[in-house]
Amino acid sequence: MLTIYSLLKRGIIIEKKAAIRRQIDDSLTYTNIIIMTVTSIFLPYIFAGILLVGLGIYLVLNKQTRKIIFAQRYSKYIFLFLAFYLIVALLYGNWFGVGAGFGLILAMFIGLFQRSFMTRELYERVLTLVCLLSITSSSCAISQKFVISLLDDFYNYDRISAMFLHPNYFGTITATVIIICAYKIFTNQGLKWLYYVIGILNVVSIYLCESMFAWVEVFVGISVLLIILKKWRLFSAWVFVAFTGVFIIFALNIDLIPRLSDAEETLRLRFKIWNFVVHEIKKSPLIGHGSMSCAFLSSKNHKLIPHSHSIYLDSLINYGIIGTVIILVSFVKYLYSILTICFKDKQTVITSLILAVTAAAFVHGVTDLTLFWIQTLPLFIFILSGIGTFENREEKRLFNLLIRQRYSE
Template sequence: MFIIFGIDYLKEHFNHHQRYIVVAILSLFLPFYMCGAVLIFLTLRLLWKGEIQEAYRQIPKSRYIIYFCGLSLIVSLLYQNFYGAACSIGILAILSFLLYYRIHITSELFEFIVDCIIVLSAFAAFYGLIEYIGILNKVNIDQLEIVIFNKPQDRINSVFFNANYYAMMIEFFVCLAFYKILKLPSIRKNFKKFLYYVCIIAINLFMLLLTACRTAWPAIAGGILIMLIIDKRYRTCACIFACMMLVCIYFIFNPSKFPRVDNIVAYFMTRQNIWEVAIANIKTHPLFGEGPMTYIHIYPLYHGHPTEHAHSIYLDPVLCFGVVGLLTIAPFIAENIKRLYRLWKKNIDKSLVALMVAFTIMIFIHGMLDYTIFFVQTGFLYLLVASSFDIYKESLDA
């Protein structure tokens, strides 16, 4: 009997290298500390077998990963930022595993991975719904009703540590399901599959509502629109954009219906305080930063708001790694952008290009007010998709 996660199916369709990758993907739906432990264990095992070293030899500019993580580790230890030192090692493990992923990824494996993630997103939603019912019972609500809570402890997170991380994962789940819809040769002939993906999207959007994360909605909107534009579905893009504008107009005339509207001012004041602290420390350490997780290391010095990071993708990397640190990894990033551009230019798989660009657009939209991409599950899933151009490495290297 066919079982999508069955051992026999994996042995029949994928080699042992690819099965390592599948195990890593499944670990995304474990609690973050277990996911991190699995990824580090797999990387160490592959290092012991010489597979990681081979990946570094094959992938252009990959040595800059070692330079970047080594510099980050040294800077973290210099400032006694031990959280940052641990993160530096974790970043090295994840990026090294992604190099291994790049030399073994195939189109069949990638589609299988996407299918696995889509299925497991429904299980994560089911777990989140159970969590939500428990929250309702805690506040003495005995029946199932939609209540948007403000307190972090009353917002669902499923298996993703907090509500904002789960919200970013939902952004990715929705885009992956939408990608599968774009890959359907005909909706009419594949209506059951189309309906399945629509249901997955609907379930995840409902769970996003329960996370009470506001920033994720414009991120998803931006991601979906860019996917349609790159895939040249202009008519569908115009229709969805019109619907989004109607929703915006509705909230303009009914501001009380906007999620967590009562704490928007306090929310932005808190963010402003965090950003001021981050900018102040960037001015004193502009070249090398103080290593990952710098904000949690330095906020008491500035009497800042206590939190883990600077809540901005535009500030936190500079705060943590400095200008020199970011320039150290820049050649590797530039090489990846070149390969993505080559994939788009050759018009090999426009749906995959659309997915990769959409993921990036979403993290930069969401990253205006948060830094949820700097986390084991969100970061690994993004980098996994963003590295998938090597499905077509033979065509790219030709």
């Protein structure tokens, strides 16, 4: 009997170890998926789109990852919301919206997956990876401007987009990377000189892509970081530098920022687009016409306007008042959770970055819609997934411990 009992006990132990190993293997696989998602952002946009869509489909079709996604609160409501607007787009014959709707569903599922599995260690490592990968986009931009243009007059680049579709998308990515570099420096993580170098390279990238509002993103994002981290002297110096720059540009009439002289013409075109969008919103104020409504409705008049150049008007034309209110309520709940963790629980690391990038994105969103693209949206979603580092901490700590044990074997 003792021998049989010993064998049974040994069998149970072996089975438990096998289960732990399966968990570790899954954990490592999930980590790789998150790293692949972020790495794809810095690929040429066609390859980025193919890889991200492929990863999103895998997460939905895989039984284990699908369970992880739908274990998240509100995941089913997100799916129902986006599925409803797929139907709306189909009813209007808005094929732009059908394609974009599927893309948004996959993007949200990737975000929920990242949030459910995110740990502080993984989050910070991937942020460092983002900064390092931005060197490739900066190098690409510099080579486009100063090497390819000199070698061949046919490729005469005025505004640089690197591996992104449009210079403004490149501007948003570079502005976000600069904010991440500032976050790493202010929170004393890693080699400061490395983040200074990467930050300077991305400042050069903003100059080359000539995205005017990217400068505003950088100012707002770093300002929020300094305020939350209570670095008041640096904040005062930062504001002084900004006001000095404004004085030099407008009072002394010195062109520090490229294309600023075109701001009046750019704004005039924006107002023209906004008037069109407001007119179309009035036709279906409650539920909108589905995603990419601006492109769909403008194409009927043989003038393709990709988006409304305002994140707020775009939400209204796409999802109407009802859909916009649902989105707003959901985001306010998320924001309340982050603010509670940041100010009530005094957890300013990670939350300061989330709030900084969010503030920058939504200020930029007043005059442009660079957030919803196959490379900018995944980066924004990854940064928002940082809230997952404050959820299920004990379970995630055990996973990290098991992984370290596996590597040490």
